[in-house]
Amino acid sequence: MSLSLMLVAACSVGPKPIAYGDAGCHYCKMTIVDKQHAAQMVTKKGKVFNFDATECMLNHLKEIDQEIVKLMLTNDYNAPGKLIAVTEATFLISKAIPSPMGEYLTAFATKDEARAVLEKHGDGELFTWQQLKQRFK
Numbered sequence: 270m271s272l273s274l275m276l277v278a279a280c281s282v283g284p285k286p287i288a289y290g291d292a293g294c295h296y297c298k299m300t301i302v303d304k305q306h307a308a309q310m311v312t313k314k315g316k317v318f319n320f321d322a323t324e325c326m327l328n329h330l331k332e333i334d335q336e337i338v339k340l341m342l343t344n345d346y347n348a349p350g351k352l353i354a355v356t357e358a359t360f361l362i363s364k365a366i367p368s369p370m371g372e373y374l375t376a377f378a379t380k381d382e383a384r385a386v387l388e389k390h391g392d393g394e395l396f397t398w399q400q401l402k403q404r405f406k
Contacts, residue, residue, distance in 0.1 A: 282315040282339055284352055296325035299369065304349035306368045306375065311340040323360070324372040327405040341398075343376040346386070355398045359383040363393025374401075 287309060292301045295318040301307050308326040310318045314337070320326040323343045330338075342352035346366070358376040361383045366375045373393075377383035380395070387393045396404065 282311060282313065284309055284311060284340060284342055285317045287319050289350070292319045294319065294321035294325050296320055296329045297370065303369050305344050305346045308341070308343040309352055310338055312337045313339045322369040322372070322374065323355070323376060324368065324370045324374050324405065327402065330402075345378045346375045347377060347382055353378050358398065360396040360398070360401050361387055361393050362396065363387065363390055365390035365392050
């Protein structure tokens with residue numbers, strides 16, 4: 270592989286696997302162990318920030334220039350360890366599903382999956398990413 274190709278590959282801007290049990294949350298510094306609630310932000314320069322919960326990422330967004338952000342991802346509750354784009358996720362706030370930072374915030378890959386969990390527990394409220402950002406403003 271040529272040197273220029275290796276440099277491009279090494280500097281790719283995209284998600285990186287979260288080292289559950291070893292990685293620390295960029296915001297609250299807790300060790301990330303929950304594969305159903307973690308989140309990740311990637312800057313336009315390729316720097317990766319891991320969070321133990323989506324609410325930590327939301328709180329971090331208040332402290333930075335959001336223009337630097339390329340990707341924001343969250344774990345899919347129904348596929349532990351799988352990261353999905355926050356803009357495509359449906360979020361549920363329900364006292365029936367605790368999250369690491371106590372906001373009871375959980376992400377689902379589809380609105381139907383989120384609605385099914387909401388109906389199963391009979392408690393909570395659904396949000397899009399934009400609605401969630403407004404709530405955490």
